[in-house]
Amino acid sequence: MRVIIIDYGAGNIKSIQFAFKCLGVDAVLSNDIDEIRTADKIIFPGVGAASTAMKMLQESGLDKLIPKLKQPVLGICLGMQLMCNTSEEGNTIGLGIFNVAVKRFNNALKVPQMGWNTISNLKSSLFTGVKENEFMYLVHSFYAEICAEGIATSDYGIEYAAALQKNNFYGVQFHPEKSGIEGAKILQNFLNL
């Protein structure tokens, strides 16, 4: 199986590579349009600011490619947020795959949300073998609102979408690669899609 991690200069991808390696898969970093188009599975990572990340995607033409992909795509953290319509972070227009807006957590809370929180209302084969209210590791200041494409929820002052799915596109706000054995199950489920 050929797994590609989209390389657009975003954040720490080493942990994602290592997590797949533990599952016996060599996830390759690439920004080559043909290589991405022909891969079996695609990981869309992202750490940092939404506007900067979108600019990097636009410069490489990846913003046009990603929404047209036909194989399973998994956006992680900011990757998931960039797949949404808009983000309040730098008033960014996203890739518009998920029909939902990304908003900033209320300032009455500590922002970023940092640590382990539960995910609930799981409804996707991405969560096969993962029990309701399982803990996942999250670090984020912005969240996707509850919406029709939500496949998991979490709660930090407000209930928000912890994961999204539309056709072949999947997005998770948490870091499965940093969420121990349970997180690894989700990555394995993604490989099984």
Place this chain on the structure above:
Amino acid sequence: MLTKRIIPCLDIKDGRTVKGVNFVNLIEAGDPVILAKQYAELGADELVFLDISATLEGRKTMLEMVLKVAEQVNIPFTVGGGISSVADVDALLKCGADKVSVNSSAIKRPELINELSDKFGSQCVVVAIDAKQIDGEWIVHLAGGTLCTELNLFEWAKEVEKRGAGEILFTSMNNDGTKAGFANKALAKLSTTLNIPIIASGGAGTVQHFIDTFTIGKSDAALAASVFHFGEIAIMDLKTQLRENKIPIRL
């Protein structure tokens, strides 16, 4: 609900753990990778590695260690000690560290915090602050607590938040090593005046101390070394008791 975090801290010198570690059935206690794996399995929520190597060679070894930890440990970890530039952080993150912590270098050149959070995002920038209460006032210290500065803890904390720190690791030098509890009054003040997570450090001795720092001290996470390393407190027992005391905890 977001849970409170329990964070064992490992001191590393030339790629090896320094302080004695006394796990039952653990043959290779000096190997930080094996220890980190063990802690992850025992229920630690995060790990902190503090590099106390003084040599360039030691620092290189640290990068190799970080790479191995990232490969084998699937919970988040922070690396601190001797980090003073964007390039230092870039190298550590590329090896798989999730966060870095800066201390003295941020006091000497506060712009470093802005540079790091602009380049890598505030989520990976932890600012460690060592402070000592002298005549009622909390004074920031540097170089491992050996040098006194003119900075007030609360003012400095406010500044690092404004400059883009994603988290503060506050060590009370009055409490560190005493096993008499965390500096909860100062912690509560930090936690209520700032809008970023606060990690309590210094003073852990009993389970009650952890309960107190999460309730009275309003800490978001608690860090300890020897009580975990010497098996005085087992992480799972601690977490079970925290939950029994209605503290949100991952079990």
